[in-house]
Amino acid sequence: MTWSGPSYELLPGAPESPVLLHVPHSARAVPQEVRRGIVLDDRALERELDHITDGHTAELAELAAALAAVRPWRFVNRLSRLVVDPERFPDEREEMAAVGMGAVYTRTTHRGELRPADTDPEPLLARYFRPYARAMTEAVADRLAATGRAVVIDVHSYPAEPLPYELHGDGPRPPVCLGTDAFHTPPELARAARAAFAVCGETGLDSPFAGTYVPLEFYGRDARVGALMVEIRRDTYMAEPGGAAGPGLDRLAGALAVLVDAV
Secondary structure, eight states, rough: OOOSSSEEEEEOOOOTEEEEEESSOOOOOOHHHHHHTTOSSSHHHHHHHHHHHHHHHHHHHHHHHHHHSOOOOEEEOOOOOOTOOOTTTTSSTOOHHHHHHHSSSOBOOTBBSSSOOOOOOHIIIIIHHHHHHHHHHHHHHHHHHHOEEEEEEEEEEEEESSTTTTTSSSSSSSSSEEEEETTTOOHHHHHHHHHGGGGGGGGSSSSSSOOOOOOOTTTTTTTTTTEEEEEGGGGTTBBBTTTOBBHHHHHHHHHHHHHHHOO
């Protein structure tokens, strides 16, 4: 596949909505020019995509947006995180770089080789990472200008069993994990999420994944930007790894819509 134009899509919501559903890891597309730098054969690449992709999360956000009383905005990555991971720090601040999974991955979920270790990340950062970051910054700024605040809800999923790349995989793995940030996640946002997802089973905080995504221009600086990461355990709504969605997807969409309307 060749790729031209933006690797992301901003889908408008209601003008009065401060909510931005961010879906960074749902896609499997890898442009041919990027594929050439990946050492896996086609079969191994498909298997890696099964493990690394947050399957059906774009559909989940779309269903929730349709159910919400006030339609949220959606920012959706249309390329695989194997191209670039837009949620990583592009520098030494990124702890996942220790396992070859910074903004440009060189290792797989099972710690095998994905790209040569000496791969220069700059071409991919310039082509995909920085334009994505700018567009996400502009989307948040637009919600601030329109409504006086912005609430970024990151929509993710994670496997029922830990994968070797996980740095914190030995903790609890509840049906729904809420990632929080001391500055950008007010207590009322976390409480609203716990209440909304109660119908989906146990909801935990910051295990096995912690933190939130906020564009760096606002990160730690602008408290008008709220943020919450929603990590859904994949066996609650799909066949693992990389399989079809099941009826749990509709229940989760309803819960996410409740959260959208609560904030």
